[in-house]
Amino acid sequence: MPKGGKREGAGRPSGTGRYAESARSIRVPHSLIGPVSEMLSEHLRSVSAGLRVSEKQVRTKAVSPIVVPPAGTASVIGPVDATSMLCALADQKIKAAVVVLDPMYRGKQEAGRAAYLSETVPLLEAAARVAPNIFLWGFPESVARLVDHWPTSLKLEAWLTWFFKNVPSRSKSWRPSQQACLHLRRRDGKLYPERFYSERHRALAKENKLEFKMTPYSVFEQPLLSGFIRKSEQTGFRMQKPEAVIEPLLRMTTQPGDLVIDPTCGSGTTGAVAIRLGCAAILSDRSGHALRVSRKRLALSR
Ligand SMILES: C[S@@+](CC[C@H](N)C(=O)[O-])C[C@H]1O[C@@H](n2cnc3c(N)ncnc32)[C@H](O)[C@@H]1O
Numbered sequence: 001m002p003k004g005g006k007r008e009g010a011g012r013p014s015g016t017g018r019y020a021e022s023a024r025s026i027r028v029p030h031s032l033i034g035p036v037s038e039m040l041s042e043h044l045r046s047v048s049a050g051l052r053v054s055e056k057q058v059r060t061k062a063v064s065p066i067v068v069p070p071a072g073t074a075s076v077i078g079p080v081d082a083t084s085m086l087c088a089l090a091d092q093k094i095k096a097a098v099v100v101l102d103p104m105y106r107g108k109q110e111a112g113r114a115a116y117l118s119e120t121v122p123l124l125e126a127a128a129r130v131a132p133n134i135f136l137w138g139f140p141e142s143v144a145r146l147v148d149h150w151p152t153s154l155k156l157e158a159w160l161t162w163f164f165k166n167v168p169s170r171s172k173s174w175r176p177s178q179q180a181c182l183h184l185r186r187r188d189g190k191l192y193p194e195r196f197y198s199e200r201h202r203a204l205a206k207e208n209k210l211e212f213k214m215t216p217y218s219v220f221e222q223p224l225l226s227g228f229i230r231k232s233e234q235t236g237f238r239m240q241k242p243e244a245v246i247e248p249l250l251r252m253t254t255q256p257g258d259l260v261i262d263p264t265c266g267s268g269t270t271g272a273v274a275i276r277l278g279c280a281a282i283l284s285d286r287s288g289h290a291l292r293v294s295r296k297r298l299a300l301s302r
Helices: 030-061 082-091 113-130 140-146 199-206 243-253 269-276 288-297
Strands: 016-021 024-029 074-077 098-101 133-138 155-163 178-185 219-221 259-262 280-284
Touching: 074 269, 074 288, 082 113, 082 280, 098 113, 098 243, 113 133, 113 140, 133 140, 140 178, 178 243, 219 243, 243 269, 259 269, 269 280, 269 288
Parallel strands: 074 280, 098 133, 098 259, 155 219, 259 280
Antiparallel strands: 016 024, 133 178, 155 178
16 A cells, blocks of 8 residues: 555546556556557657667767857757757756757658657657757647657646648648647746837836736747748748747747757758847757758858
8 A cells, every 4th residue: 555545546537547657657548558558668668779879979979079159159060860969968968048849750651659759758858958948849740649748857838839821732621720839848947938028018017017927929820931931031941940930939948148959950940040049059950951051041161
């Protein structure tokens, strides 16, 4: 009998069982115990694979220590896998204010639920070693798989949605017009909502006269970069996000001078915004093409 005299599992809804996953346990309906155990074993296997990558990274770090660039500048590193990069940063005790993750996982085309979790949970675990605020972008149907599975050190601060109307579509069904972004936060993660206030609201807040907090909405309406829309911002990188959807994430979680990490940097949007906000940024990607586009955009040579 556990402490407090309560039988283990007592008080749970009927028809549910427990599946113990090392340090913590979760409750699932009896009918799901099989598939859930399989999924968790896969996740644990991949966590240990991630740790092996981390050891390898530790061996190479003496050769290539990661240097934090000065505020208002960015460095672009790679090609390197995102989890390995985050493990290397953590191993080198580099602390950032925020990690932005945009791996653009296409759940339908790849192996599905277990594969998404086994890749993404270790990625989040590694990110939580580096920064107290983490943003994870994805299609809502992919990101939804994470609900209740993100590392226990993180809590869901917000489910953000980017809404766009200008997607060209041949679909006979619903036209896709949204992407999701989970804001996950460690207990020590700082937020700066006052950065969104107007001068007037800031003055009122100072005098404690601001009745309603003027914090930003959790849905951003911004068009996709295509055709003539923000042509000067377009790099030609197919999955490039508008700076306007990354900017609120960094404004909410950084102050000028803070370090921002994006290990799936694509065309370098996070870096461009971080520089504009006076932050330092370390970007990386596993694709050589993405690294070339980012370096050109941020005018960096190797
Ligand atoms: C959607 S794009 C990122 C777009 C970026 N936010 C932008 O605005 O340009 C996804 C990027 O993640 C990279 N990527 C995906 N999985 C990765 C991984 N496991 N490790 C490193 N890079 C990864 C891809 O190579 C690709 O460049």
